[in-house]
Amino acid sequence: MNFHNQTAIYLQIAEYIGEQLLTNVWKAEDKIPSIRELAVQLEVNPNTVQRTYDFLQTREVIFTKRGLGYFITPNGEQHYLDWRRETFIQNELPIFFKQMRLLRMDFDELEKRYEALLAQ
Secondary structure (H helix, E strand, C coil), X not given: CCCCCCCCHHHHHXXXXXXXXXXXXXXXXXXXXXXHHHHHHHCCCHHHHHHHHHHHHHCCCEEEECCCEEEECXXXXXXXXXXXXXXXXXXXXXXXXXXXXXXXXCHHHHHHHHHHHHHC
C-alpha cells in the first residue's frame, strides 16, 4: 500500500478496509485479518493497525469476538459509507467546488465528464 502525507496512516488503512467492503472482498460477518497479519501485509506498525481497528469499532464497521478476532458488522458497509460520505462532504467537496469556480466549470460540463467516465 502506498501512503500519502495528507491523511493519517490509520485513516488510510480505514479507507483500504472500506474499499474491501465496497468491492465485496469482505462482506458482513466476515472475519478480517488480525492486527498482526494486516500490519505485516501493509508493512506498518501493529499499533497503527490497532488504532485503525479501534477507530472502525467506534463507527460500528467492525467488531471483535473475544478470542476469535475481528469481524465486519452486519451493517458495516453502510456505516463505512456514512462516515466516508460525511468526510467527503466536509473535507474534499469544498476544495473541489472551489477549483470548479476558479476554473469556471459548470455542473453541465461536470455531468458530461462524469457520464463519460462511467461509460468507460
